[in-house]
Amino acid sequence: MTDYEQLREDVMEVAALTNYNRASLIPVLRTVKEKYRGIDGEAMQVIADVLGCHPVEVNAVATFYAFLNPKTEGRFIFRLCRTYSCELAGKEEVARQLARDLGIDFGETSADGAFSLEWANCMGMCDQGPAMLVNDEIYTKLTPDRVAGIVKDYKNRPEAYVTEAPPEPALLGENPVECGA
Numbered sequence: 001m002t003d004y005e006q007l008r009e010d011v012m013e014v015a016a017l018t019n020y021n022r023a024s025l026i027p028v029l030r031t032v033k034e035k036y037r038g039i040d041g042e043a044m045q046v047i048a049d050v051l052g053c054h055p056v057e058v059n060a061v062a063t064f065y066a067f068l069n070p071k072t073e074g075r076f077i078f079r080l081c082r083t084y085s086c087e088l089a090g091k092e093e094v095a096r097q098l099a100r101d102l103g104i105d106f107g108e109t110s111a112d113g114a115f116s117l118e119w120a121n122c123m124g125m126c127d128q129g130p131a132m133l134v135n136d137e138i139y140t141k142l143t144p145d146r147v148a149g150i151v152k153d154y155k156n157r158p159e160a161y162v163t164e165a166p167p168e169p170a171l172l173g174e175n176p177v178e179c180g181a
């Protein structure tokens with residue numbers, strides 16, 4: 001089976017739950033995002049074909065909901081706070097170390113899909129800056145040395161390099177949205 005065929009099968013599987021109705025747009029987008037870690041133009045076209053939507057409508061829904069962000073993301077997403085207190089606490093040195101150790105710039109994802117590096121706004125740890133999140137884990141009082149150790153730890157985690165199983169379609173999307181309605 002080609003990658004395209006697999007993608008189409010994944011979309012059809014979720015869409016079948018609503019009889020290929022447009023109401024499954026969000027569950028389908030979530031499934032594709034989870035499994036393929038992003039929603040590219042080809043995926044939007046496949047989704048549009050299967051659900052009878054225009055690709056522009058699929059793109060509009062995908063970009064409207066933050067949790068569906070179609071950009072490809074790594075399995076571990078490093079988000080460094082760039083707000084005022086963290087800025088004053090030395091966020092620039094930490095940012096340089098992160099970019100160097102991860103081998104990517106802010107806004108990028110590593111070629112193997114393991115890591116993304118992004119800026120974040122205040123996460124409420126202003127008295128303990130610089131602060132960052134790695135997925136749901138928060139790290140505070142960062143220094144370049146400390147960051148080097150944290151990155152090393154994540155690089156040693158096997159799950160950074162393993163593709164997870166797709167989520168159960170039945171668990172997705174309680175609030176279906178009609179496209180083109």
Ligand code: FES
Binds near residue numbers: 082086087124126131
């Ligand atoms: S300014 Fe960085 S956590 Fe508040």
